[in-house]
Amino acid sequence: MRTVDCDFLVIGGGLGGLAAATRARALGLSVTILEKSGYLGGVAAYSGGIVWVGNNHLAAREAMPDTEVEGNRRLAPTLRGGLLMVRCRG
Numbered sequence: 001m002r003t004v005d006c007d008f009l010v011i012g013g014g015l016g017g018l019a020a021a022t023r024a025r026a027l028g029l030s031v032t033i034l035e036k037s038g039y040l041g042g043v044a045a046y047s048g049g050i051v052w053v054g055n056n057h058l059a060a061r062e063a064m065p066d067t068e069v070e071g072n073r074r075l076a077p078t079l080r081g082g083l084l085m086v087r088c089r090g
Helices: 015-026 043-047 057-061 068-079
Strands: 008-011 031-035 083-087
Touching: 008 015, 015 031
Parallel strands: 008 031, 031 083
Antiparallel strands: none
């Protein structure tokens, strides 16, 4: 068994858990997300729910082109140094 120290533990990587993790990280807390499946987004990942990514069709339509790499680069500082993804099996 592995022990991880964190300020804020999120059980489940659904949209609510991801929102809570992002806010906690923005407040300077170290965050750990425990997710049992191989996907982030919870039910929304299976049902067509939306998770923000760079290079999306809506931004392109509004003449705000972006790439996934650029989007990830902007998002990374929000999470850097405090987010650890742990995939649990069983």
